[in-house]
Amino acid sequence: MKSKTLFDKIWDSHVVRSIENGPDVLYIDRHYIHEVTSPQAFNGLKERGIPVFRPGKTIATADHNIPTKNQHLPIKDELSRNQVEKLTENCQKYGIELYGLNHPKNGIVHVIGPELGYTLPGITIVCGDSHTSTHGAFGTIAFGIGTSEVEMVLATQCILQPKPRKMRITVDGELQKGVTSKDIIMYIISEISASGATGYFVEYCGSVIRSLSMEGRMTICNMSIEMGARGGLITPDETTFEYLRKLPAIPGIDDLKSSINEWRKLRSDSDAVFDRDLKFDAGLIKPMITYGTNPGMGMAIDDSIPLSDENGNKASSSFLKSLDYMGFKPGMKLLGHPVDYVFLGSCTNGRIEDFRAFAQVINGRKKADNITALIVPGSKKVEEQMAAEGLTELYKSAGFEVRQPGCSSCLAMNEDKIPQGKYAVSTSNRNFEGRQGPGARTLLASPFTAAAAAITGRITDPRVFINKEQKVKK
Amino acid sequence: MAKVKFDILESTCVPLPFENVDTDQIIPARFLSATSRLGFGDNLFCDWRYAKTGEKNSEFVLNNPDFSGKVLVTGKNFGSGSSREHAVWAIFDYGFRAVVSSFFADIFMNNALNNGLLPIVISDDLLKKLTTLVQNKPNTKVKIDLEKQTFTILSTGDSVKFAINPYKKDCLLKGLDDIDFLLNMKNLITGYENNKSLAK
Ligand code: SF4
Numbered sequence: 001m002k003s004k005t006l007f008d009k010i011w012d013s014h015v016v017r018s019i020e021n022g023p024d025v026l027y028i029d030r031h032y033i034h035e036v037t038s039p040q041a042f043n044g045l046k047e048r049g050i051p052v053f054r055p056g057k058t059i060a061t062a063d064h065n066i067p068t069k070n071q072h073l074p075i076k077d078e079l080s081r082n083q084v085e086k087l088t089e090n091c092q093k094y095g096i097e098l099y100g101l102n103h104p105k106n107g108i109v110h111v112i113g114p115e116l117g118y119t120l121p122g123i124t125i126v127c128g129d130s131h132t133s134t135h136g137a138f139g140t141i142a143f144g145i146g147t148s149e150v151e152m153v154l155a156t157q158c159i160l161q162p163k164p165r166k167m168r169i170t171v172d173g174e175l176q177k178g179v180t181s182k183d184i185i186m187y188i189i190s191e192i193s194a195s196g197a198t199g200y201f202v203e204y205c206g207s208v209i210r211s212l213s214m215e216g217r218m219t220i221c222n223m224s225i226e227m228g229a230r231g232g233l234i235t236p237d238e239t240t241f242e243y244l245r246k247l248p249a250i251p252g253i254d255d256l257k258s259s260i261n262e263w264r265k266l267r268s269d270s271d272a273v274f275d276r277d278l279k280f281d282a283g284l285i286k287p288m289i290t291y292g293t294n295p296g297m298g299m300a301i302d303d304s305i306p307l308s309d310e311n312g313n314k315a316s317s318s319f320l321k322s323l324d325y326m327g328f329k330p331g332m333k334l335l336g337h338p339v340d341y342v343f344l345g346s347c348t349n350g351r352i353e354d355f356r357a358f359a360q361v362i363n364g365r366k367k368a369d370n371i372t373a374l375i376v377p378g379s380k381k382v383e384e385q386m387a388a389e390g391l392t393e394l395y396k397s398a399g400f401e402v403r404q405p406g407c408s409s410c411l412a413m414n415e416d417k418i419p420q421g422k423y424a425v426s427t428s429n430r431n432f433e434g435r436q437g438p439g440a441r442t443l444l445a446s447p448f449t450a451a452a453a454a455i456t457g458r459i460t461d462p463r464v465f466i467n468k469e470q471k472v473k474k
Numbered sequence: 475m476a477k478v479k480f481d482i483l484e485s486t487c488v489p490l491p492f493e494n495v496d497t498d499q500i501i502p503a504r505f506l507s508a509t510s511r512l513g514f515g516d517n518l519f520c521d522w523r524y525a526k527t528g529e530k531n532s533e534f535v536l537n538n539p540d541f542s543g544k545v546l547v548t549g550k551n552f553g554s555g556s557s558r559e560h561a562v563w564a565i566f567d568y569g570f571r572a573v574v575s576s577f578f579a580d581i582f583m584n585n586a587l588n589n590g591l592l593p594i595v596i597s598d599d600l601l602k603k604l605t606t607l608v609q610n611k612p613n614t615k616v617k618i619d620l621e622k623q624t625f626t627i628l629s630t631g632d633s634v635k636f637a638i639n640p641y642k643k644d645c646l647l648k649g650l651d652d653i654d655f656l657l658n659m660k661n662l663i664t665g666y667e668n669n670k671s672l673a674k
Pocket residue numbers: 063064108109110129131346347348406407410411428429
């Protein structure tokens with residue numbers, strides 16, 4: 001038999017039918033929905049007069065537009081309230097499990113999917129949100145879809161998709177202190193550009209990837225879409241199984257042990273062929289920061305902004321327009337540049353590990369006066385864990401207010417907007433113009449770097465804090 | 475899901491020569507709270523189109539009366555970012571029927587095809603030529619023939635073949651609907667489900 005990649009194996013086992021010269025009919029095991037990209041899909045079902053085909057395979061949450069303060073009160077914004085109400089109505093009408101606002105397990109869709117045991121190795125997951133790629137961390141084919149496709153999955157539990165090409169990204173070597181999974185993925189994106197993996201599904205390999213926790217792997221897979229990839233995935237291993245063993249429940253799995261034995265077989269054949277193969281040396285990666293308005297415009301935090309765009313074009317109107325929006329100049333250094341806001345959260349860095357990392361840098365220090373911080377856990381579970389581990393207290397005494405879960409400032413659909421012209425060091429995934437509010441200037445970075453900015457009020461190399469204890473010892 | 479037909483389109487173009495135009499630019503998140511598909515065209519490229527005061531930004535191409543038409547000509551990597559189909563609805567609602575670029579983001583491409591908006595990929599060189607031509611002569615017309623898969627600049631005679639998935643082409647030419655197509659396959663899908671649970 002022809003050798004296959006992990007991606008091929010999962011994909012091929014989900015093809016209901018291949019259409020000649022056309023896309024595959026791919027069966028979807030789990031469908032996640034949220035309030036913003038689902039209402040028009042339900043309207044479509046209504047117009048057709050058809051039910052949801054397999055309501056048990058869809059779960060819903062409210063996350064994108066909800067407030068992160070006073071969640072027990074009615075949502076003030078009428079349109080947002082209407083969307084959340086519509087979701088509730090639709091879930092009731094069609095029999096879909098809803099982890100909505102004020103549900104004890106509510107949270108960002110890509111944070112709760114794994115927490116609730118819905119995200120599993122070897123399955124297919126789609127959601128009307130591009131960061132669905134997050135779930136690939138479990139050895140899962142997971143990708144974002146549009147609303148017409150949400151309707152398609154609700155109606156038939158299948159989706160029409162051409163099979164993407166396959167790329168392998170291997171990261172080997174020794175990771176430096178103070179460098180996180182966020183820096184690894186930001187580094188890769190800065191190397192291959194914001195469109196470098198368009199048309200591909202990525203498999204992440206190598207000793208550095210294997211050494212990462214599930215949280216770290218989710219951060220990597222999450223940002224696959226920021227280099228254009230349909231998704232990214234990682235071979236499930238002991239780290240994956242350990243994460244699953246610790247979950248309170250896994251819906252649909254009675255015998256975890258035998259499932260794990262099955263999942264152990266999920267890996268690319270040793271001679272499987274990828275359409276593109278890239279290798280990176282982890283030792284070269286430093287804490288990263290973006291300087292422009294797409295995630296490909298990133299650099300090591302102590303570097304200078306390049307003098308030209310990725311093609312060496314100095315006068316590129318897109319490049320100059322982007323720097324102009326950011327208030328930066330080619331060749332400029334960013335270290336020491338004042339910052340106004342810090343956002344810790346999102347489906348990229350809103351998990352418990354991220355809050356621990358941020359706390360590690362705070363370590364008894366206080367928030368800088370010029371900083372407004374938005375500290376937003378990715379889910380109720382993360383919120384609870386933070387409290388249980390004493391992190392909420394630690395954040396409070398450093399002058400930070402911990403908000404309630406949601407997407408918040410990642411896309412600023414609610415009131416958590418960064419004002420016009422202000423600089424925000426953000427642990428989210430997109431630095432597009434206006435992403436965090438009209439005129440907002442986003443600098444993407446890791447939780448370490450966000451914490452360093454929060455306590456100094458400036459763009460600061462987090463290694464100053466991470467390595468300090470070590471230096472004292474020497 | 476769209477049942478829009480597409481066959482031949484002849485139109486002038488609107489140039490938007492920026493690279494990496496992402497879906498947050500096409501339709502900012504704060505306009506995503508609607509629960510219907512209609513009316514998004516009013517907020518297409520909102521933060522470029524209007525000043526903070528709400529006045530029209532006269533420098534932006536959609537506010538320039540010299541340019542109009544059903545074809546948007548834009549830079550590389552158009553439609554990157556969020557999966558929001560609202561971006562396609564906004565472009566379509568505004569009146570565009572085709573977008574021309576040298577490179578599109580994947581999800582945008584699918585969303586466009588699912589809504590009868592034709593994404594056409596041409597070479598970087600031709601894109602440059604077309605953009606300059608349109609900027610200098612706003613009455614430059616192009617012709618798109620989906621059946622033949624040709625894209626032609628009428629004044630210069632430049633004509634190229636563009637690629638499109640044959641299944642999608644057929645859907646657009648006939649105005650077929652993907653969901654009807656899958657609904658007719660229910661038995662096959664159920665069969666797959668049964669097989670799979672047996673295999674477990
Ligand atoms: S946190 Fe941001 S990227 Fe993640 S699902 Fe929410 S809006 Fe999308």
